[in-house]
Amino acid sequence: VKFIVEGEEEVGSTALSTFLPANRELLKADVVLVSDTAMLPGNVPAITVGLRGIVALEVEVEGPSRDLHSGIYGGAVANPATMLCRMLSSLHTNDGAIAVPGYYDEVVPLSQEERAMLAQAPFDAERFMREIGVAACIGESAFTPLERTTIRPSLDINGMISGYTGPGSKTVLPSKASAKLTARLVPNQDASVAAERIARFLREHVPSGGRATVSVGHGAEPVVVSMDHPGYRAASQAMAEVWGRSPVPIRGGGSIPVVALFHSVLRVPPLLMGFGQDADAIHSPNESFGVENYLKGIETVASFMRHYVQLISQG
């Protein structure tokens, strides 16, 4: 059993992406088990059979060379915050789809059978909305809310800033405005192609009088996990043993760059058996991980190893 512990998952696993190809022999394995995924509500076991890819972008719009007095200059000088808003507004259709031309060209449509299989995962839209305090879901109307967050691409503003943001008022016309974006990708989108399409689209939408820099950050390809591998069967048996029922195959909306790397660099099938819960509030303030799931997770991994050895020794 070989362990890899890394702490760069949220920033693109850059160190691991050079370590992996340089240590192929050291890292030789039958299967790579990653426990960075979640179960279904009510601790219903689940195995993640697909992950969205990701690519990060930053856009900065430059206006005047310094913050200006909005009274003296307002009306004759293009405001970078306004220009950025116009650029970012152009990224989505009113339906919530991504408006970048050609963006969906490589997206593999799922068959009705595949969609039906994934629809087995219990998804309570009312509960989903209540837990995050929203009155409605948005997005592509041809897909369910769960599908929109798993098997369809998405593009979100992660942050933006311009000018004066402290208490009270300051009458400046800001010198610049910037935003961070991430796009989630699905098979068979390519991270660098998707990023380049978005970057080009943003550059084409800079209002006249503005200058913008669009830079592409870390990326990871989308992943699909095979359900025909003995690793999947062993994980399924282990979860059934410890959690009392067979796991549901699900597609995850998030991205785990190392999973795509293990797959593409080491040619080892990844297996995503995780123990998180929606209530963990990952990436939010006060993120947590339940002690019960932590302890039963350890049991499940041990059980997985027993079952995996049994399965492969049976041939």
Place this chain on the structure above:
Amino acid sequence: VKFIVEGEEEVGSTALSTFLPANRELLKADVVLVSDTAMLPGNVPAITVGLRGIVALEVEVEGPSRDLHSGIYGGAVANPATMLCRMLSSLHTNDGAIAVPGYYDEVVPLSQEERAMLAQAPFDAERFMREIGVAACIGESAFTPLERTTIRPSLDINGMISGYTGPGSKTVLPSKASAKLTARLVPNQDASVAAERIARFLREHVPSGGRATVSVGHGAEPVVVSMDHPGYRAASQAMAEVWGRSPVPIRGGGSIPVVALFHSVLRVPPLLMGFGQDADAIHSPNESFGVENYLKGIETVASFMRHYVQLISQG
């Protein structure tokens, strides 16, 4: 001679606005001299004969009750930053005019004579653009750049913020997004009417699935200064005496709330004789005020008093 010193000009002069009506007798005067305006480039003396009014607004768009993981939720949950961008993008036409219905209804058009008089003020558009590092002016094509910043209304984003804005990337779908705005007003716009029009327009443009709060902050009415008053003539003589040439009458794009207050509450004509320069970079980092202009400004004020007494004693 009565002196009033206040330090709240940039935040709406709230204390003075209660002090003034409560102390009408104490503050009785023939003329109110305010030195918070600028000269023309090259220290060409100028007297400001009009100021734009101002009104400040804040808009906050609320989405989910906490920052969400953009992978797990992206595609099904409305992003407050995107919603804010769409709302702010709707405020202007492509021409740079304000798109709020009825916004120009009360704006008094200036006659060709008035526009010609103000056009005497030397304005070098190339230099204007070079000094602030922009390649082009934007705004209403029917007006000169100088007119757009003085006799026409403007509406600027002063600041906006949402989600993660630190170094690197954080894949959140933010829970909220907010912006600060100020509108500059011209005669005969009313600050509260203009604010209410903008606020209503923004509320009407909240995308479905979003909740927005629009609040109105400090305001000041636009001001026009009479050139027929002995105060204007005395200031003109004083500037000619100290700076070597008669001042040019100009309209200022900024706002000085106390000037509107003196006029409306005390019924005393205001007089705007200031000594600032464009190079002072007011409201920008490293704002300054030249020592030469400071000292000659003192001389000019003393000269103004002599000339004013002479003029009114002549009857």
